[in-house]
C-alpha cells in the first residue's frame with residue numbers, strides 16, 4: 001500500500017527529475033557499483049523466497065546469480081529487490097533494478113508501451129485454478145458463481161476476466177496486492193478458487209494449512225511465457241541477460257554440469273570448447289563485454305538449466321514440477337537456444 | 342506604538358537612495374523572482390519528464406483512459422465489467438472511496454459525540470469506558486484496526502455453508518453480510534412521494550408551532566403528529582398501490598449465497614476501522630469543545646431556570662460547536678485519506694483501482710496525477726463545506 005505509492009511516486013520522481021533516467025549503459029553502471037540489482041518475487045517458494053537464513057533462493061534467484069556470475073565471475077555480487085506484481089514495473093522503469101527476474105509474462109503491452117524488452121523464455125507456464133477438494137469440482141467450467149482470489153497487477157486477473165466472460169460464467173473477484181494476503185484469504189475461505197500461473201499454484205499449495213485438501217484443476221487457460229525483462233534501449237545489457245539463459249540451455253544440451261564444467265574445458269568437442277571460452281584467441285566473452293569464461297562462471301555458480309530447474313522447482317524440490325514444455329527441444333519440450341558460435 | 346510611527350515617518354523623510362532599498366519594492370521583486378523560479382522548476386520537471394518517458398520508450402498521455410479495462414472489480418456501486426473503460430474503473434474506485442469516507446464520517450461523528458460526552462458524564466462507569474475507548478483506539482495505528490476487523494473478527498466468522506442466520510432473511514459469514522434486496526415495482530414512487538409529503542408537512546407544522554410560540558408563548562404539539570404522518574402516509578400509499586415492493590432473498594448456491602445484496606468483509610472492516618479510529622479523536626475534540634465553554638454560561642442558564650437538557654442544547658452545545666468544527670474538519674480529511682489503507686485488504690477504492698490500472702496500462706505518472714487531483718479536490722470540498730457550516734454555526738453577535 002504505502003510502499004506501492006512510494007514506489008510509484010519514486011518512479012514518477014525519477015522520471016521527472018533524473019537527467020539520465022534511462023541509463024544507456026547498464027553494464028557499465030553495474031560494473032561501477034559492483035553488483036547486479038535484481039527484481040524478484042517477495043515470496044514465492046521455488047521461484048524466489050527467503051530461506052531459513054534469510055537468503056533468497058529459487059529459480060528466478062538463480063537467474064540473478066547467473067547474471068552476476070557472468071558479469072563479475074562472482075554469483076554473490078547481486079542484491080535483491082522484492083517486488084509485488086504491482087511494484088515490479090515501476091521498479092524496472094525507474095532504474096531501481098537492473099533486471100527483473102520475477103515470473104513475469106512476456107506480453108505485447110509490456111514489451112512496447114511499458115518500455116521493456118523480453119527475449120528468452122525461461123519458463124513456459126499457463127494459468128490454472130486451485131480449489132478445495134471438498135467442493136467436488138472437477139473442471140473450471142463448473143466454477144460459475146464462485147469467489148475467486150487473485151493478485152492484482154498480473155496477467156492473471158485479465159485472463160480470469162476473459163475466461164469467465166468467454167465461457168459465460170459468473171464470478172466474484174477478491175483482489176489483493178500482496179501474495180501473502182491472497183494466500184491468507186484463500187486459506188481462510190474468503191474465496192473458493194485461487195488462480196495464478198500453474199507453477200505458482202503448486203508453490204502456494206504447499207504453504208496452505210492443509211495442502212492435501214486442495215487440488216489444481218486440469219484446465220490451463222492462458223499462455224504465460226515467463227521471461228526476464230530489461231529496459232528498452234540498452235541492447236548490450238539485453239544481450240547479456242539473454243545469453244545467460246541460452247548458456248544455461250546450451251550447457252544442458254552439451255551435458256555440461258556444475259560438477260564437470262572444469263573438465264569439459266578440455267573436451268574434444270569444439271562446440272563445447274568454444275562455449276566455455278577454451279578456444280585459442282576466443283572472443284566469446286569480449287564480444288558481450290564480458291570475460292571469455294563467462295559461461296563457465298555461470299555454470300559454476302548455478303549449474304545448467306536442468307540443474308537449476310530440478311533443484312528449485314523440479315524433481316529435486318518439494319514442488320516436483322514436471323519439465324513438460326520446459327524440457328529441451330531434443331527431449332520433447334520447447335526449450336531451445338541459438339548456437340554459441 | 343512608538344516604533345512603527347517613527348519608522349513610517351523615517352520613510353517619508355529620507356529620499357530613497359535606490360529602488361532596491363525600498364522594502365516594498367524589494368518585497369515585490371523577491372516575490373516575482375520566487376514565482377519565476379517556481380514556474381521554471383515546474384516547466385523543467387514537465388519537459389524533462391516527457392523527455393525521459395520518451396527516451397525510456399514509455400507511452401504517455403491520458404488517452405489510455407478510454408481503453409478497455411480487461412479486469413473485473415469486486416465491489417462496485419455502478420455497472421462495471423471487464424469491457425468497461427479504465428476511466429469507468431477509476432470512477433468506480435472514486436465512488437467506493439466516497440462511500441466508505443461518507444459512511445465512515447457519519448458513524449465516526451455520531452460515535453465520537455456519544456463518547457466525548459460520555460467522558461464528561463458523572464456516571465463513573467460510562468466515563469471510564471469512554472476514556473478506555475479513546476485511549477485504546479487513539480493509540481493503535483489505523484492499519485492494525487483494519488486488520489483487527491478483517492482478520493481478527495470477520496475472517497473467523499463461519500464459512501458460507503455454516504452462515505449465521507439473522508432476522509429478516511439476512512446472513513452473516515466470512516464473505517460478508519447478505520441481506521434481502523428490495524425490488525421496487527411500478528407504483529413505488531407514490532410511497533416515496535407520500536414520505537416526502539409527510540416530511541414537508543412536519544416541517545411546516547414545526548414552523549407554525551414556532552411562530553405561534555413566539556406570538557402567544559404556547560406552541561402546538563409537533564413530535565407525535567409528525568411521527569404519525571411519516572409512518573402513516575407511506576403505509577397508506579403502499580396499500581393503495583397494491584404492495585409495490587418485494588424482496589430478493591439470499592439463498593445458498595453452489596459456492597456462495599446467491600441473490601440479495603452482499604456487503605463484503607472488505608468494506609465492513611474498512612468502514613468499522615475508520616469509524617472507530619476516527620471516533621476516538623472526535624471524542625476528544627468534543628470533550629475539549631464542551632470543556633472550553635465557561636462554566637458561567639451553564640450556571641447562568643441554570644439561574645435563569647433552564648432545565649439541564651435545554652442548557653446543554655441551547656447554551657453549551659452551540660458555543661462548543663464553534664470550537665469543535667475546525668478540528669472536526671481535519672478529522673474528516675484524515676478519515677478520507679486513511680481510506681486509502683483499503684488496499685491492504687483489497688477494497689476497490691481509488692488508490693487500489695488506480696494502482697491496478699497503473700500496472701496494467703503502464704501509466705504511472707498519469708495515475709499519480711489523477712490521485713493527487715482527486716484527493717486534493719475531495720479535501721478542498723470537504724473543507725469548503727465545513728467552513729460554510731462553521732460560519733452558520735458561529736455565534737451571531739447581536
Ligand SMILES: N[C@@H](CCC(=O)N[C@@H](CS)C(=O)NCC(=O)O)C(=O)O
Nearest residue numbers: 041042043084085104105154155200
Ligand atoms: N505471470 C503473471 C503473474 C506473475 C505473478 O505475479 N504471480 C504471483 C502469483 S504466483 C506472484 O508470483 N506473486 C509473488 C509476489 O507477489 O511476491 C504476470 O506476469 O503477470
